[in-house]
Amino acid sequence: MMAASTAHAFGVSVPAFGGHLLGTERGEWNGELAFVGPDGARHVLLRDNVFGIASDGTDAFVIVGLAHGSENRGAVHRIARSTDGMFVSREVIPLAGAPSQVRTYSDGSADFLVLEGWLGERRHYRCYRLANAVVGPANTCEPPR
Numbered sequence: 001m002m003a004a005s006t007a008h009a010f011g012v013s014v015p016a017f018g019g020h021l022l023g024t025e026r027g028e029w030n031g032e033l034a035f036v037g038p039d040g041a042r043h044v045l046l047r048d049n050v051f052g053i054a055s056d057g058t059d060a061f062v063i064v065g066l067a068h069g070s071e072n073r074g075a076v077h078r079i080a081r082s083t084d085g086m087f088v089s090r091e092v093i094p095l096a097g098a099p100s101q102v103r104t105y106s107d108g109s110a111d112f113l114v115l116e117g118w119l120g121e122r123r124h125y126r127c128y129r130l131a132n133a134v135v136g137p138a139n140t141c142e143p144p145r
Contacts, residue, residue, distance in 0.1 A: 011023075011024060012024075012050055012051075012052060012053050014053040014055050014060070014104075015055075016035075016053075016055045016057070016060045016079075017035065017060070017079075017081050017087075018037070018038060019035055019036050019037040019038055020035070020036045021033060021034070021035055021045075021053050021055070021060055021062070021079065022034045022035075022036055022042075023050025023051075023052075023053055023062065024049075024050060025049040025050055025051060026049060027049065027066070027068060028066070028068045028069075030047055030048055030049055030066070031047075031048065031049040031050050032044050032045075032046060032047050032048070032050070033045045033046040033048070033050050033053075033062055033064075033077075033079070033089070035087060043087065045079060045087050045089050046062065046064070046077060046079075046089045048064040048065070048066075048075075049064055049065060049066050050062055050063070050064055051063045051064065051065065051099045051100065051102045051112065052099070052102030052103075052104050052110055052112060053104060054104045054105070054108050054109060054110040054130055055104075055108055056106075056107055056108025057108075058108075059078065059079075059080070059108065059133070060078070060079040061076050061077070061078055061079070061092075061108070061110070061130060061133070062076070062077045062078075062079060062089075063075075063076055063099050063102050063110060063112060063130070064076075064077060064099075065095060065097070065098035065099050066098055067097065067098035067100075067115050072097040072098050072115055072117070073095075073097065073098060074094075074095030074096070074097055074098045074099045074114060075091045075093065075094050075095055076091070076092055076093040076095065076130060076135060077089050077090060077091050077092065078090055078092045078133070092133070093130075093134075093135045095114050095128075095135070096114055096116045096117075096126070097114050097115040097116050097117065098114065098115045099112045099113065099114055100112065100113045100114075100115065100125075100144070101113045101141060101142060101144070101145070103141075108131075108132075109129065109130060109131040109132075110129070110130040110131075111127065111128070111129050111130075111138060111140045111141050112127075112128055112130070112141065113125045113126070113127055113128075113141050113144055114126050114128055123144065125141075125144045127139060127140060127141035128141075
């Protein structure tokens with residue numbers, strides 16, 4: 001049984017690091033990932049379209065990407081906070097294409113589709129699951145819209 005879903009894309013807000021991680025997706029104009037602390041101070045951590053944020057309360061993984069024109073890219077970034085309070089964003093898993101239909105869960109896992117290219121005139125998607133800092137093929141996604 002899966003844990004309850006905690007966030008979906010376009011405007012994602014997830015409690016993390018004593019504040020909130022906020023993600024936006026703005027297509028070709030690129031969104032961003034920001035941390036908003038308990039004092040309301042906002043710090044941009046990453047400039048990319050955010051489709052989902054998976055956090056188990058300790059680690060945060062941000063699923064980003066873009067499919068526009070001939071560009072089709074995606075990645076998973078790990079967000080960490082050092083002992084001095086500074087944030088570090090690092091790409092840890094490249095994806096074969098842009099993510100979509102991200103479903104994140106309270107246990108820190110996520111399911112999502114990746115646009116992997118074209119088969120004739122149809123877009124080809126594959127389902128993936130992020131769990132324990134690893135992305136692998138899955139069969140838990142909804143069909144592409």
